[in-house]
Amino acid sequence: MKRLIKTIFIAASLFISACTPTQKTDEAVNHTIRIGTEQFTASLDSALEWNGWFTVRYGIGETLFKVEDDMQIKPWLVSNAENIDTKTWKLTLRENIKFSDGTTMDAKSVVDNLHHIAQENARAAFLQGAEYEIDGYTITIKTIEPRSTLLSDLSDPMFAILNLASKEDKATMPIGTGPYKVKTFTADQEIVLEPNTNYWDGTPKLNEITVTKMLEKETAILALKNHELDAYTEMNPEGIKQLQDSDEFDIHTIPSxxxxxxxxxxxxxxxxxxxxxxxxxxxxxxxxxxxxxxxxxxxxxxxxxxxxxxxxxxxxxxxxxxxxxxxxxxxxxxxxxxxxxxxxxxxxxxxxxxxxxxxxxxxxxxxxxxxxxxxxxxxxxxxxxxxxxxxxxxxxxxxxxxxxxxxxxxxxxxxxxxxxxxxxxxxxxxxxxxxxxxxxxxxxxxxxxxxxxxxxxxxxxxxxxxxxxxxxxNLIFATRKELKNFVPHVTDYYQITVDLELQS
Missing domain, CATH: 3.10.105.10 (Dipeptide-binding Protein; Domain 3)
Incomplete structure (x- = not known):
């Protein structure tokens, strides 16, 4: 799968001192969460290498199509797709979608992304030389070679649609269409997210989400028990045994x-x-x-x-x-x-x-x-x-x-x-x-x-x-019972969504 980023060790003392316990105030319980994860990234520029997995995982970016739980493809940022011939597809974009900076996502911005990604990522080389026609919110794509899997291909996180016209650094502050946007980002260590108030598909329910890289599973389990974490995304057998009989946690398991x-x-x-x-x-x-x-x-x-x-x-x-x-x-x-x-x-x-x-x-x-x-x-x-x-x-x-x-x-x-x-x-x-x-x-x-x-x-x-x-x-998440809708997905890259919430 994918490029795995250079790892660093976060000592338990450093992590715990940096945490604000999520049970301290009513506001924290209702609106902020902390997530620990083993895998992290040095860059959020989704067009490069495998970075898009993290841009989509964190709810920052979205793609034209999405993989459902049953591995079927459904439209996401598009409303309709039509196959014209073996090399030609017609896509109709959803209207009234905005990037997190308030800029409208239109057909030109999508085509600019497709051109950019084809040049930057070897896995998107099949789009090099493709021709695009724009008619309002409709895009006609004509590829050089037949591409029966194009709709599936466009669900790859590298095709997260960003506002390329933004002056923000795509590696640290990408501007996407997802329910959350970047507040702060520290490469290989931590990201803090805040709601995208321009989100098109519902209202984000959390004021702040912090995702921290944690290689030491023992540290993560301790942080969960001490209410310093609300979720951990890479549970091992030892950790499961410690938490599965507790009435404070839910264990979510699916084959991947x-x-x-x-x-x-x-x-x-x-x-x-x-x-x-x-x-x-x-x-x-x-x-x-x-x-x-x-x-x-x-x-x-x-x-x-x-x-x-x-x-x-x-x-x-x-x-x-x-x-x-x-x-x-x-x-x-x-x-x-x-x-x-x-x-x-x-x-x-x-x-x-x-x-x-x-x-x-x-x-x-x-x-x-x-x-x-x-x-x-x-x-x-x-x-x-x-x-x-x-x-x-x-x-x-x-x-x-x-x-x-x-x-x-x-x-x-x-x-x-x-x-x-x-x-x-x-x-x-x-x-x-x-x-x-x-x-x-x-x-x-x-x-x-x-x-x-x-x-x-x-x-x-x-x-x-x-x-x-x-x-x-097998993908195994541990979450505090108050945290709802943070569950693994068979693809391993849909995690933070608009449905994520804390319930008392």
Missing amino acids: SRVYSLYMNTQTLTDISLRKAIAKAIDKEAIAKYLLDGTMTATDGPFTNDSEYALPSSNVTSYNEAEAKQILESAGYVDTDGDGYVEKDGQNISLTIAYYKRLSQEAIATELQSALKKIGIQSELQLHEGTKYLLNKEYDLGFYSMVTMPTGDPAYYLNALLSEGGTVNYSGYDNHAMQVLLKQLNDSYDTKERKEIVKQIEEMLLASYSITYIGFN
């Missing part, structure tokens, strides 16, 4: 499409037999049930098990330690010196397992090292601050977590993962037949045909053992 994936560097792990053995050595069900206490749902593929795009049950990457050992032996990986680890052609095999601290990746990485030892593969854990090790190919096995259906359509992820120059093609996957299938998928407007193409792509991908999927992270 954020998958723990293990990239295999095909430039260093050139032997597919070795990659296959590694995949077979991972007991995903045990990780989900015992290691992570049900906070992960095991998977063999990139799409959730209840998705219409999920592959039927298969043995492609199912756990089988004995088979993993047999694969290694048949491929010439044997322990000749009796040290418990295999060699190939007299050379020791030692792999690097690279990961960054995000959700349960550290625990899974440690379990992977143990699993590899059981089949005779020596490995070393390497903790990184971010994900540049993937881009720079500084790994043998590299962990990454990403939402695979952020816009409700599988083409988004599959293109990013498998196309030549794809934004998350970190394994170095290169296959001409795959490029042909991707083009067929991108060009097709037939639902049944698209499902069949996706199935072929998944089967080809898994057979390459360039990546293996561990499981889907």
Whole structure:
């Protein structure tokens, strides 16, 4: 998914001293909240990289289309969409929408955003060269290539519509159409939000919202118990156990499409037999049930098990330690010196397992090292601050977590993962037949045909053992019972909405 921003440590003493307890006065109870979160951003400029996730999460920006709970796409800043032909769409904007500075959002401001985003973000390259016609509040978009997924694409948070004419710095003070606007922003640390009095779709109910980065879950749990936090967005099993029986808190859990994936560097792990053995050595069900206490749902593929795009049950990457050992032996990986680890052609095999601290990746990485030892593969854990090790190919096995259906359509992820120059093609996957299938998928407007193409792509991908999927992270929020409508969404980026409120 996505670029994860450089993390910093916020000591418990600093956080607690900075907090104003939310239970001190009636005004605080009714109008202000504090939210703790593990993931934060250095910039709110939604057009760049993955920053838009935060601009939308914080209720600052909105997109032309929105992903519903059932992964269907619905209009948001538009009122209607019409497909003219394979390259042409006609969008009708909602009228009377204003940016938070009072400026009207019109068709020209939207087109300016689309031009800008196409130039600034590689994931929006499909809009480069597109032609736009404006007629009042109607925009006709004609793309260079057929784009059956355009409406889904435009629900990506990078397409949050901002007032580009504003003199405010988009990185720290973006002017959007959402229910809240930025009051103060400290990169990688904290944001304070206040109501957008020009909001078009209801009245924001809170006077102030503070979102603070908190890496230490123990600190977050303590802050919740001490009434110094109203919500925390990345609960772990230990924290859940502490809060779930309390009458002060609600625990909100939903399965997400954020998958723990293990990239295999095909430039260093050139032997597919070795990659296959590694995949077979991972007991995903045990990780989900015992290691992570049900906070992960095991998977063999990139799409959730209840998705219409999920592959039927298969043995492609199912756990089988004995088979993993047999694969290694048949491929010439044997322990000749009796040290418990295999060699190939007299050379020791030692792999690097690279990961960054995000959700349960550290625990899974440690379990992977143990699993590899059981089949005779020596490995070393390497903790990184971010994900540049993937881009720079500084790994043998590299962990990454990403939402695979952020816009409700599988083409988004599959293109990013498998196309030549794809934004998350970190394994170095290169296959001409795959490029042909991707083009067929991108060009097709037939639902049944698209499902069949996706199935072929998944089967080809898994057979390459360039990546293996561990499981889907379950999104788990803890909130004080007084806080209403702050719940996780399957996409992982709709959080602060106009419905958020405190009730006594």
